[in-house]
Amino acid sequence: MKHLTIMLKPASSLCNLRCKYCFYADITSLREVSSFGVMKESAMTAVMDHIFIDLDDGDYLTLSFQGGEPMLAGLPFYRNLVQYIAGKKRNIHINYTLQTNGILLDDDWCKFLAKSRKATTRSGSTQPDRERTNRFFVPSPC
Numbered sequence: 301m302k303h304l305t306i307m308l309k310p311a312s313s314l315c316n317l318r319c320k321y322c323f324y325a326d327i328t329s330l331r332e333v334s335s336f337g338v339m340k341e342s343a344m345t346a347v348m349d350h351i352f353i354d355l356d357d358g359d360y361l362t363l364s365f366q367g368g369e370p371m372l373a374g375l376p377f378y379r380n381l382v383q384y385i386a387g388k389k390r391n392i393h394i395n396y397t398l399q400t401n402g403i404l405l406d407d408d409w410c411k412f413l414a415k416s417r418k419a420t421t422r423s424g425s426t427q428p429d430r431e432r433t434n435r436f437f438v439p440s441p442c
């Protein structure tokens with residue numbers, strides 16, 4: 301029995317914050333392509349198909365979504381992904397994890413996350429003052 305853990309970045313390096321302590325924007329600015337933007341649905345289905353080729357019934361799969369800010373891929377992206385996987389009708393134990401800055405969390409997201417049982421971790425400081433002095437919005441995600 302296998303347990304695969306795959307990290308996905310469905311919004312590439314896009315982020316809606318520019319935290320003072322973040323290294324990621326600097327690193328991606330040095331890349332030939334700093335961001336590939338939001339993953340297209342055709343890419344998502346192709347990636348899932350490739351992953352599932354290697355899985356047998358009873359295996360475990362953890363899909364871990366990170367960024368930048370992975371929620372910038374949009375709620376429809378995640379709904380489609382969960383639906384696409386469910387449509388495979390395979391006996392695979394699937395866990396989802398989402399690492400987010402939480403800026404886009406609203407009721408619709410919360411209902412979806414609860415329903416699809418995504419484990420969600422929110423990055424940030426436990427001290428509100430540090431949130432205010434270290435985390436800055438950008439006018440449009442970049």
Ligand code: SF4
Nearest residue numbers: 315317318319322401
């Ligand atoms: S939310 Fe995360 S990825 Fe975005 S700027 Fe802050 S630390 Fe970096």
